[in-house]
Amino acid sequence: MAQYTRVSGSVGLITLQSPPVNALSAAMRQGIVDMMQRALSEPEVKSVVICGQNGIFCGGADIKEFGGQMSGPPLIPMIHAIEAASKPVVAAIEGIALGGGLELALGCHYRIAHSKARVGLPEVTLGLLPGAGGSQRLPRLIGVPAALDLITTGRHVTAAEALKFGLVDQITDHNTVNVAVKFAQRVADQPLDARRISTYPCLCPSDVAVLFEEVMQRVRRTARGAIAPIACVQAVRAAATLPYNQGMERERELMATLFTSGQARALQYFFFAQRAVGRWSMPSGARWDTSKPRPVHKAAVIGLGTMGRGITVALAQAGFSVVAVETQEKQLMEAKQAISGMLERGAKRRGVAPALDKINYGRNIQSVADVDLVIEAVFEDMALKKKVFQQLSAVCKPSTFLCSNTSGLDIDQLACQTRNPELVVGMHFFAPAHVMKLLEVVYGPKSSPLAVATAMQLGKKIGKVSVAVGNCRGFVGNRMLKPYLEQALFLLEEGATPEFVDQVLEEFGFAMGVFRMSDLSGLDVGWKVRMADGLAMPDPTTGQPTRLRQGRRYSPLGDLLCEQGRFGQKTGRGWYQYDKPGSQVAKPDPWLHSFLDEYRARHALVAHRIDHQEVLERCLYSMINEGFRILEDGIAAGPEDIDVIYVFGYSWPRHHGGPMFYAATVGLNKVLERLEHYYQAHPDVPSLQPCHLLRKLVASGRPPIQKWREVIKKVRSQL
Numbered sequence: 001m002a003q004y005t006r007v008s009g010s011v012g013l014i015t016l017q018s019p020p021v022n023a024l025s026a027a028m029r030q031g032i033v034d035m036m037q038r039a040l041s042e043p044e045v046k047s048v049v050i051c052g053q054n055g056i057f058c059g060g061a062d063i064k065e066f067g068g069q070m071s072g073p074p075l076i077p078m079i080h081a082i083e084a085a086s087k088p089v090v091a092a093i094e095g096i097a098l099g100g101g102l103e104l105a106l107g108c109h110y111r112i113a114h115s116k117a118r119v120g121l122p123e124v125t126l127g128l129l130p131g132a133g134g135s136q137r138l139p140r141l142i143g144v145p146a147a148l149d150l151i152t153t154g155r156h157v158t159a160a161e162a163l164k165f166g167l168v169d170q171i172t173d174h175n176t177v178n179v180a181v182k183f184a185q186r187v188a189d190q191p192l193d194a195r196r197i198s199t200y201p202c203l204c205p206s207d208v209a210v211l212f213e214e215v216m217q218r219v220r221r222t223a224r225g226a227i228a229p230i231a232c233v234q235a236v237r238a239a240a241t242l243p244y245n246q247g248m249e250r251e252r253e254l255m256a257t258l259f260t261s262g263q264a265r266a267l268q269y270f271f272f273a274q275r276a277v278g279r280w281s282m283p284s285g286a287r288w289d290t291s292k293p294r295p296v297h298k299a300a301v302i303g304l305g306t307m308g309r310g311i312t313v314a315l316a317q318a319g320f321s322v323v324a325v326e327t328q329e330k331q332l333m334e335a336k337q338a339i340s341g342m343l344e345r346g347a348k349r350r351g352v353a354p355a356l357d358k359i360n361y362g363r364n365i366q367s368v369a370d371v372d373l374v375i376e377a378v379f380e381d382m383a384l385k386k387k388v389f390q391q392l393s394a395v396c397k398p399s400t401f402l403c404s405n406t407s408g409l410d411i412d413q414l415a416c417q418t419r420n421p422e423l424v425v426g427m428h429f430f431a432p433a434h435v436m437k438l439l440e441v442v443y444g445p446k447s448s449p450l451a452v453a454t455a456m457q458l459g460k461k462i463g464k465v466s467v468a469v470g471n472c473r474g475f476v477g478n479r480m481l482k483p484y485l486e487q488a489l490f491l492l493e494e495g496a497t498p499e500f501v502d503q504v505l506e507e508f509g510f511a512m513g514v515f516r517m518s519d520l521s522g523l524d525v526g527w528k529v530r531m532a533d534g535l536a537m538p539d540p541t542t543g544q545p546t547r548l549r550q551g552r553r554y555s556p557l558g559d560l561l562c563e564q565g566r567f568g569q570k571t572g573r574g575w576y577q578y579d580k581p582g583s584q585v586a587k588p589d590p591w592l593h594s595f596l597d598e599y600r601a602r603h604a605l606v607a608h609r610i611d612h613q614e615v616l617e618r619c620l621y622s623m624i625n626e627g628f629r630i631l632e633d634g635i636a637a638g639p640e641d642i643d644v645i646y647v648f649g650y651s652w653p654r655h656h657g658g659p660m661f662y663a664a665t666v667g668l669n670k671v672l673e674r675l676e677h678y679y680q681a682h683p684d685v686p687s688l689q690p691c692h693l694l695r696k697l698v699a700s701g702r703p704p705i706q707k708w709r710e711v712i713k714k715v716r717s718q719l
């Protein structure tokens, strides 16, 4: 775990050796304690260097240990002992020094970093705070404002930024360990008193109280109910106001609360879920580790509306050559201008040159003849998409992958238009496509593992978290959204207001409630889909909008708003009113309230008092129930896929882990019982009927979420 060697005669070199990231497991901590003792006891050794194997210093505490009984030497005394050592200790930071890894480096007397290294205290993203002295040492080293920024955001900083902050003493482009060893030889006889960060006074600006108040307000506003960012501010405040030992005591108290919290469990589950989705599999048995992607050098985007523009930007920014096609001259000119603007703004933010020269624009689909992969992003209309796929199949090289950005149409129908249906997959981006992290890679019955592997790899290269899912209406994300939206409308029919429903969902942690979100994305989008599906139509016999479709309850409320031209923010009216079209400030609309009263009266609906619990349970449990159906159908391979899709694509609050993890937290028996209750009250709403897999999981004794796949496998084998 930790290897000891003597180099250059007088330097004890401790190398952390625990791939992949040299995490500080119990064995690693024991190794460091032992090797430090050895270095301090050898009279020939005058100074010590700590480095990590394979160009990685340390990824922090071993997160896998958090769920169980902690054993081995604790981190805090280990770091104190390093700081208290009588010989200078130098951290040689290559790759990363994160969390406990940086706290270890802060316990050292000097820090030398490679110019490509990144450092940070990302504990907040795991529902924790830097609990091995990081919250107390960092402000003492770099000052309160910078420490607050790093600790509350968890962001990684480059070596150059770290040097500017005074977080590292030197950066190098050469072999960091060699540089650190030479450095250690030079400082071997230097006094250490001034190098022990815990003895430093905490550097505070004069208006520190105001600063803490402002930061606390910002954090409360943006945390959406997450507790760790608030505890991080409190810990840094302790550093600024208390002597070091008392500050450490406060850090320990705050950490103890966080460490045992449900939020920390959810965020740590989510950390591993994000990585698990990369290990995709298909029902055919094809898997990530046996399916090789083909390299993509040149890609094309067909259709330069909002989605096509974002996809073009994402590809160009990642260094791909892109052919961007829009058949209408005016739209092409507008798109070109918009894309250039997006690229320039992005480049300015990142301090690089805009990738304008990566894109060739054209009006003719023939111009994509030599590309390796095409992403179709034309209007969401099956007939149009089929036509485009026929043309692409005729024009492109036989080996070209043909992908559709459809948000829910049948991939198989598109594949059937082509010569090589095995090269067709869905690549469902989320708006704005150059910003949103999520990509659903959708395989149809004919899609080959090669096509899925290639789309997954492309997603990774353009910085997306890609999740492989099966082909069904709405795939995973939009399929689960349907019952959620439906329940929200039913709640309005039964007496709720859009403001109340949104307030409950936003208090739960969604960035936006369902109605504010609909107003933002445009009510007409769903209306067009419902019209195409024959849903948004008046009853042919009475000419009136009805509340039943094919024996199921249906709410025409959204359709009625669209008929009035209320499409949301863009028209200045929707579920809310806005000062002007395009304005983002949603205000409750008395017109809407009267409209709902009239609607209820027309349909003889008696408004009843709807409380917080009913809104949450009906909206979330109906969505979760659909998630279980998706698992049962094999559309998602595991609960992690669904949770990652919901956090990255639908602003599900990460500290609740995702809908499936949330269901496990609430208790599957409770979710089942409440669904049964609501289904009894609303037997014409099939999405409230608890699905088989949910019942099966409850009957199997509610196994932990990590074991669900075994039950899913059994249920699916019985289908």
Ligand SMILES: CCCCCCCCCCCCC[C@H](O)CC(=O)SCCNC(=O)CCNC(=O)[C@H](O)C(C)(C)COP(=O)(O)OP(=O)(O)OC[C@H]1O[C@@H](n2cnc3c(N)ncnc32)[C@H](O)[C@@H]1OP(=O)(O)O
Binding pocket: 020, 021, 023, 059, 060, 061, 062, 063, 064, 075, 096, 098, 099, 100, 101, 103, 122, 123, 126, 128, 129, 130, 131, 132, 134, 255, 256, 259, 260, 272, 275, 276
């Ligand atoms: C009764 C109650 C008492 C309570 C008192 C409790 C007191 C406890 C005191 C504890 C003190 C702890 C103090 C410390 O402040 C806490 C921490 O250090 S938390 C950890 C902080 N570190 C991080 O958050 C880093 C996480 N990792 C990453 O960001 C990335 O993995 C990376 C390091 C940047 C590398 O990225 P990539 O190269 O892309 O590689 P992957 O992400 O795919 O990772 C590869 C592989 O490694 C696994 N892994 C990564 N980091 C860790 C880790 N820290 N622990 C365990 N495993 C890790 C990762 O899962 C991948 O494996 P896979 O999942 O694919 O098998």
